[in-house]
Amino acid sequence: MTSKGSGSGRLIALEGTHGPDLAAAADSLLRKLRDRKKACGISRWDSSNTFFEMGFAKSSVPPASPRTLLLLYASDLVFRLRWEIQPALEEGRIVIAAPYVETATAMGVATGLSRRWLSGVFSLVPKPEACYRLEEKKKHWHGKCKPRDGFVEFCCSVLSNAHPYPDPADLRAKALAYLESLQDRKACRELRKKAVAEICEG
Amino acid sequence: MAEASVFGQTQRPSSRQLKLLEKQEGKRGVFIVFEGPDAGGKSTQRKLFEKWLESEGYKVVSTKPNSSPLVKPLIKARKAAHALSPGEMCLLEAAEFRHRLENEILPALWKGQIVLADRHLFSNFARNAARGLRLDWQLNAYAPLFWPDMVFYFAISAEASIDRIAAMGEPGFYQAGQDITNIENPFASYRQFMHRVIQEYESLAMIFHFMTVDAEQSIYAQHRALRQLFKQGNRRPWAEWNADAVLEWLERKPPAAEVKS
Numbered sequence: 001m002t003s004k005g006s007g008s009g010r011l012i013a014l015e016g017t018h019g020p021d022l023a024a025a026a027d028s029l030l031r032k033l034r035d036r037k038k039a040c041g042i043s044r045w046d047s048s049n050t051f052f053e054m055g056f057a058k059s060s061v062p063p064a065s066p067r068t069l070l071l072l073y074a075s076d077l078v079f080r081l082r083w084e085i086q087p088a089l090e091e092g093r094i095v096i097a098a099p100y101v102e103t104a105t106a107m108g109v110a111t112g113l114s115r116r117w118l119s120g121v122f123s124l125v126p127k128p129e130a131c132y133r134l135e136e137k138k139k140h141w142h143g144k145c146k147p148r149d150g151f152v153e154f155c156c157s158v159l160s161n162a163h164p165y166p167d168p169a170d171l172r173a174k175a176l177a178y179l180e181s182l183q184d185r186k187a188c189r190e191l192r193k194k195a196v197a198e199i200c201e202g
Numbered sequence: 203m204a205e206a207s208v209f210g211q212t213q214r215p216s217s218r219q220l221k222l223l224e225k226q227e228g229k230r231g232v233f234i235v236f237e238g239p240d241a242g243g244k245s246t247q248r249k250l251f252e253k254w255l256e257s258e259g260y261k262v263v264s265t266k267p268n269s270s271p272l273v274k275p276l277i278k279a280r281k282a283a284h285a286l287s288p289g290e291m292c293l294l295e296a297a298e299f300r301h302r303l304e305n306e307i308l309p310a311l312w313k314g315q316i317v318l319a320d321r322h323l324f325s326n327f328a329r330n331a332a333r334g335l336r337l338d339w340q341l342n343a344y345a346p347l348f349w350p351d352m353v354f355y356f357a358i359s360a361e362a363s364i365d366r367i368a369a370m371g372e373p374g375f376y377q378a379g380q381d382i383t384n385i386e387n388p389f390a391s392y393r394q395f396m397h398r399v400i401q402e403y404e405s406l407a408m409i410f411h412f413m414t415v416d417a418e419q420s421i422y423a424q425h426r427a428l429r430q431l432f433k434q435g436n437r438r439p440w441a442e443w444n445a446d447a448v449l450e451w452l453e454r455k456p457p458a459a460e461v462k463s
Contacts, residue, residue, distance in 0.1 A: 048280075053279070054272065062301070062305040065454055078289045117342060120343070120345075121342065123339065
């Protein structure tokens with residue numbers, strides 16, 4: 001199922017391992033679309049407040065495993081689809097989903113979960129009309145992860161407190177490698193000027 | 203075995219890992235599940251059975267769905283707001299199950315305790331299938347699956363379940379299936395929903411070899427039946443049935459002494 005089947009709108013997926021850059025790229029794309037008088041909006045990570053509320057758990061509560069985190073992401077995405085994405089598509093709007101499925105899949109793969117399981121879990125959600133990934137800079141990976149920055153940062157923060165996981169930079173490197181492999185398979189493209197122009201004119 | 207498994211991990215467990223599971227087989231606890239439609243007497247029987255096991259010298263731990271301190275508040279808030287779609291509910295419940303499995307059920311079994319679960323995966327499968335979710339998708343969401351050693355299924359007719367529920371008060375919005383029936387009267391909705399749930403349970407009972415207990419017998423007769431089933435019951439070897447789930451847990455949380463041995 002693609003986004004076009006859900007209504008007359010367009011669903012654009014924007015993926016990346018650095019939350020603040022992803023948010024900024026989505027904002028920039030939104031501005032450009034609005035400059036062209038396109039009806040559009042952004043669907044962001046954690047609209048359901050699932051991860052925000054998890055922050056209130058007592059410190060004695062054992063942390064979530066990678067699989068639990070991915071299931072919670074999928075539940076948040078189903079929430080976003082129901083309350084944000086599908087209604088906007090039905091009104092004919094362009095929806096920028098930042099992130100959508102592939103950022104979470106990249107994080108799942110980085111933590112060792114099987115692609116088969118991940119694609120099964122996300123088989124409930126419609127395919128976007130187009131998928132783009134940010135040009136990533138590894139310099140962002142130094143320093144501590146701020147869990148509210150994005151899903152990847154949230155996972156790195158939770159998992160680095162649990163037993164026995166590689167440091168966040170390793171996880172992000174693996175996630176990035178997955179996103180690059182998607183690009184190699186032409187399942188997504190880098191969000192460059194030409195791509196932005198195509199989205200705006202599309 | 204992991205590679206032959208339809209759902210879940212792609213890697214075959216190493217021979218060292220399988221040896222570890224086989225070694226633990228004799229020392230591990232037993233996982234027993236009480237399943238069935240609402241008001242079938244599961245909780246009463248679970249409590250009686252727990253007392254009996256303790257009197258026989260077993261160490262017993264009880265668990266029930268929606269009790270993980272991490273995920274329970276999320277589910278509770280969304281249920282109160284009537285804001286859950288079947289897909290979202292299933293994913294949240296699967297997350298809740300995984301967290302409880304990894305932090306409550308598996309550690310107790312590894313220590314040799316008996317774990318009694320007042321409902322397990324199957325009640326979620328039956329209710330979510332009645333809500334229209336495909337069983338194969340649900341099985342994948344819950345993978346790697348963790349099979350109990352025994353499933354006691356408390357068979358009760360929809361009519362008897364409805365009568366007992368009515369005597370206890372009004373069923374909740376999701377318990378009555380009002381999210382999918384769109385029937386305003388919770389009892390009428392429960393009646394329609396429970397017929398579907400019981401149909402799904404009956405299918406699961408056949409597929410997964412539940413041990414059926416007639417929940418319309420007297421409380422004591424049911425309890426006697428459980429003792430008998432427990433004494434006759436066989437364990438499903440972990441290395442064959444639950445390798446993926448146990449190994450994934452061990453990878454994250456190796457109980458140092460046992461893993462080294």
